[in-house]
Amino acid sequence: MASGSGDPLLAGEGGGRSRCGFVPSSVRLKTSVWSELGGAVGDLGTYIPIVLALSLASHLDLGTTLIFTALYNFATGVLFGIPMPVQPMKSIAAVALSSAHLTIPQIMAAGLAVAAALLFLGVTGLMTRIYRLLPLPVVRGVQLSQGLSFVFTAVKYVRYVQDFSQSSSASTAVQRPLLGADGLVLALAALLFIILATGSGDDEERRRRRSFARVPAALIVFALGLVLCFVRDPSIVKGLQLGPAPLRLVKITWADFKVGFWEGAVPQLPLSVLNSVIAVCKLSSDLFPERAELSPARVSISVGLMNFVGCWFGAMPCCHGAGGLAGQYRFGGRSGASVVFLAAGKLALGLVFGNSFVRILGQFPIGILGVMLLFSGVELAMASRDMGTKEESFVMLICAGVSLTGSSAALGFISGIVLFLLLRLRDVDYQGFVGRWGPAQQPTRNKAGGDNNSDEDA
DSSP, X not given: OOOOTTSOSSTTSGGGOOSOTTSOGGGSOSSOHHHHXXXXXXXXXXXXXXXXXXXXXXXXXXXXXXXXXHHHHHHHHHHHOSOOOOEEOHHHHHHHTSTTOOOHHHHHHHHHHHHHHHHHHHHHTHHHHHHHHSOHHHHHHHHHHHHHHHHHHHHHHHHEEEOTTTOSSOEEEEEOOSSXXXXXXXXXXXXXXXXXXXXXXXXXXXXXXXXXXXXXXXXXXXXXXHHHHHHHOTTHHHHOOOSOOOOOOOOOOHHHHHHIIIXXXXXXXXXXXXXXXXXXXXXXXXXXXXXXXXXXXXXHHHHHHHHHHHGGGTOOOEEOXXXXXXXXXXXXXXXXXXXXXXXXXXXXXXXXXXXXXXXXXXXXXXHHHHHHHHHXXXXXXXXXXXXXXXXXXXXXXXXXXXXXXXXXXXXXXXXXXXXXXXXXXXXXXXXXXXHHHHHXXXXXXXXXXXXXXXXXXX
């Protein structure tokens, strides 16, 4: 597929300006239409497994989640002007799918609690202060651990059969079959196709290979996955019900708030602060250096407002995520238009199929999702390549290693901060510090000695 002659291929080529004066500048194309469409599906490797697992295991209304996340996508695309992702809160989802098995009211209560905390941090300006005080190696460590976590999960998706009725990332011990509509050969073919079409994802390479840059690789692979859904199970057509489910307020009791807060919000809040706000702001400045840096306060407030609207109606608690931003950028998203296109697609599916769309997603080839998630993880992890000294790399790797081993971004973050402070203590000039006190005390002793001598002379 080739873009039209009026579409600039890359930012800066043709100016990327829309001929429609009424289109906000934040969603005007900075690449080709196909490139932005490819970026639109770049974070679905994370989005689909989580919402599918919650829909199957916790009876989350997929139609409602699609409609509200579509509205979130549209708003963030217009407000931020970059392919800002909207993803489910992963820690809340993990707890909901674990042995604790949160109910829908408890899931929504957890989302509201996190939203309140982020809204407070954003409105008071505390989030901005936290962002400015955090050492870069620690932030890079969080990004590296999240990226590698995506890579590990992606490899599991490709190699092993998944059971999303139990968890969004629980691999079975069953090896994925070699052939078939969700076989290993299909996943590897999708992997090779994306590599051939996009290479390493570098913009300079895209400029040199203009013909390849026009191929919306991620969009083609995702569309193939949708077609294979019906090939794997043609009977899903009969189970589809047209029209969205009616919106209903979720009744949340005080008991739901207590369980949701302690079980869901407490583990989610550190991840939301670190990955959904701080890492997103830092990654956006890396990927879009020509733009003004995102305000951590605005991003924090954005997450809070989204969930204060959607959680009352049963939409999955959502946040922004550095992994999603990396994925959408990796597959061609360069402006807010990318997530606006995604919003249109989600809204159409939510309004037309409602919750019955889960029957289609249930047949989506998981190996293809694994391939898409793999590129998102690699793109996010590569943001850490700018560590210029061995000391910075040391802090980053310790932070990432602890995060991955303990499966906790908060634990890795604390370890990174402690290590960074210890290394700074080694730089303190203790001799100079002692020297400042030495001369101050010496005259006192001399004076005392002089008095004694005077006394003796007397």
